[in-house]
Amino acid sequence: MKIMYSPCPNDTFIFHALAHGLIAGAPKLDVTFADIDITNKLAIDGNAPDIVKISFAALPYVLDDYALIPCGGALGRGCGPLVLTNSEHKDPSMLAGKKVAVPSELSTAYLLFRLWAANHVPGGVGEIIVMPFHEIMPAVRDGKVDAGLVIHEARFTYQNYNLNLLTDLGSWWEEDTNLPIPLGAIIAKRNLDLESITNWIKQSVQYAWKHPDASKDYVMCHAQELSPDVAQAHIDLYVNDFSEELGDAGFAAITTLLNRAAKEGLVPKIDMDKLYK
Structure with missing residues (x-):
């Protein structure tokens, strides 16, 4: 199964276990690293892999072909641009x-x-x-x-x-x-086993928290010359409860952002049924 995410510490921390065959029953992953600007364009053009990290701002353009996975992404408080x-x-x-x-x-x-x-x-x-x-x-x-x-x-x-x-x-x-800020989304092609993908990613998040030292070499290998302290601060900021499960507050943040943007004509109006399925 092919997956693409950024080399940023939050992504490598979250996906370390899944990428290294540490999640029972999960398939072997073919990982490609790319910055968010590249993944957004690939997903919109229909050239992205099976699973990919994109911006929530790009979500309205890809929901016909990709489903939102309710974990593994980046939402939070105190972490905005x-x-x-x-x-x-x-x-x-x-x-x-x-x-x-x-x-x-x-x-x-x-x-x-x-x-x-x-x-x-x-x-x-x-x-x-x-x-x-x-x-x-x-x-x-x-x-x-x-x-x-x-x-x-x-x-x-x-x-x-x-x-x-x-x-x-x-x-x-x-x-x-009064909502968290939705930044990065994990999406997967709709013809895949979305329930299993969700469970694998959630388990990878849980493994990362349970074994925080296991991913350190992987994180720093791709951390683009960040110091260990800055890389850890990055993880602490962007990997949180929303990474494990979007929940009601996470979905409320996403719909509020995209509905406001659609009202201003900045993105296409989203089909709510496709956001939740």
Whole structure:
């Protein structure tokens, strides 16, 4: 069975047991690593593997062929994307007509940014530039762009670039909705045994928690030069109860985000029956 997820510590931590044949009854996995911008495009184009990690923002485009797996993804509180600048000004209107770097136009981070900017940046931002997320902070620091939308471990490292926080989109979302922020989804082709896939992934999450040291070499091997402390902070932030089971709050967060985005014309309207089946 072919699977694709990111080399980020939360994904390698979650899928370590499944990828290494430690879950009874699960098939051997053929793993490919790719950043979320790549997995989003592959899934939308119909070229993704059997199981794939994508942004929740891309979910409305793939539900005909893929089902949402209710575990293994990334939702949570206090883990949202950040908007950074090299200015000390805190007024969001400063972004009007300005150049902003984002990690993907199909990412949940960018979807949240668009929802936020519609209400906080009069006249809208100017040019949007897509670049790999590890290039965004240097670009902001060096003045190549006016602001950057960052994700993942950038929450812990942006101060190293002498950058300033303009807004925490996760905090904005949580204050506005009282719901967790939905970031990354695990999806699988609808013609597969979805119940078994769900159980295997859930068991892999549980194994990771029960044996936290077992995955350390695997995590650090793919951690893109992160320090062990930052990699662990990344895991602590993104691997939580929602990783084991989306639950009512998780599904409420997903439907709220996608319905709001559809109302603004940012994504297609989702078929609720396909979201739950």
